[in-house]
Amino acid sequence: MxxxxxxxxxxxxxxxxxxxxxxxxxxxxxxxxxxxxxxxxxxxxxxxxxxxxxxxxxKDDSTNESSVLERIQQHGPAKRAIADRALAALGPEFHGSVFIDAGTTAAAVAEGLSARAATAPQGYPSTNGSRARVEAVTHSLTIAPVLAVAQDISLTVIGGRIRGVTAAAVGAETVAVIGRLRPDVAFIGTNGISAGFGLSTPDPEEASVKAAIVRAARRVIVVADSSKHDRELLVSFASLSDIDVLVTDAEPPADLATALADADVEVWIA
The missing domain is CATH 1.10.10.10 (Winged helix-like DNA-binding domain superfamily/Winged helix DNA-binding domain)
Structure with a gap:
């Protein structure tokens, strides 16, 4: 050749x-x-x-961003595997609140959460024997319908100006509402994750919303396939030390792996 x-x-x-x-x-x-x-x-x-x-x-244009319809066709099996692994963080008796970020990998988490509820005829059993519920929150118009019809999931949708490329609410009102929440777990997507720049995305308004979710949540789980490793987009919205778990489909490159370990981030390989 x-x-x-x-x-x-x-x-x-x-x-x-x-x-x-x-x-x-x-x-x-x-x-x-x-x-x-x-x-x-x-x-x-x-x-x-x-x-x-x-x-x-x-090679990235740091401001370039594929639409949600384009991205939903990419890395499908990896995203589903990542979602399944990430949902293991909730445990079989989880009873609490989750925030699901916009994005196609986060959407796979929402689909997995909905399917998990549907296969539990008694709902999620709690330790005191009562019928447990999951309180879900999202600002994504593509994720909301998946959760709205799910058994034993109560859904809150945060509004705002909708960004067409991601079908997600953004803006000062969206950020303010998120700031008044304290979800137990947040599943966050990212366009890039690197040792020096942390988590990043091309759009400043999307970055503001993601940063607000990270600040609000008690536990932050990042779901990102390996194509996001070592990528740096225009706006950083969180440092590695701001997150608790990275769920991905391949071992991060050496420099990123070292930085994650130094930041005390758990890395789960789907």
Missing amino acids: YAMERQQGIERILADDGRVSVVDLAHRFDVTTETIRRDLAALEETGSLVRVHGGAVA
């Missing part, structure tokens, strides 16, 4: 997965790791990617 064909193949894999590994590419194309590193260097020069430790990630 010629170098150009291999590099085109790398670009296709990167478009699908958001991240590539030198070792994986070397195995896939049956070449040495040094050959792959030269390919990545060439692609970086053309602006196709950004090299990181052990591989490369897609």
Whole structure:
């Protein structure tokens, strides 16, 4: 295979997965790791990617953001696995409040929570034997319908100006309402997570809402597939020390893993 064909193949894999590994590419194309590193260097020069430790990630416009309809088609199995693993944090006898952020991975959490309620004919049993309920809160117009029809889930939807690209409420009123809440657990999505910049997103108003959720919750669980690792978007909304758990589908790169450990963040691999 010629170098150009291999590099085109790398670009296709990167478009699908958001991240590539030198070792994986070397195995896939049956070449040495040094050959792959030269390919990545060439692609970086053309602006196709950004090299990181052990591989490369897609080059970002720090303000670019796919719509929720586009993102719902990406990394579906990984998002469902992440959601299932994240919901284990609630435990079989959970009786309390959850805030579910906007985003497609958070939507998978909402779907899992709804399905979990539907398969519990007695509701979620509490330790005192009463019929327990989950108080759910969201500001997402795509997540609200999933939770609204769920058995044993009481739903509060926070309003505000709706951002079309994410179908989520934003603005000062939204932030103010969130500030008056104290959910037991918040499931937060992010567009990027890195050692130096923390959690980030392209839009300042989305960042303000996410920051408010992080401040409000007693426990913060970030749900993010591995394409978000080592990405830095325009606005940071939380530091690594602000979160309790990261649920993802692959081990974070070494630098990020070290920073998460230093911040005392639990990393759960789905």
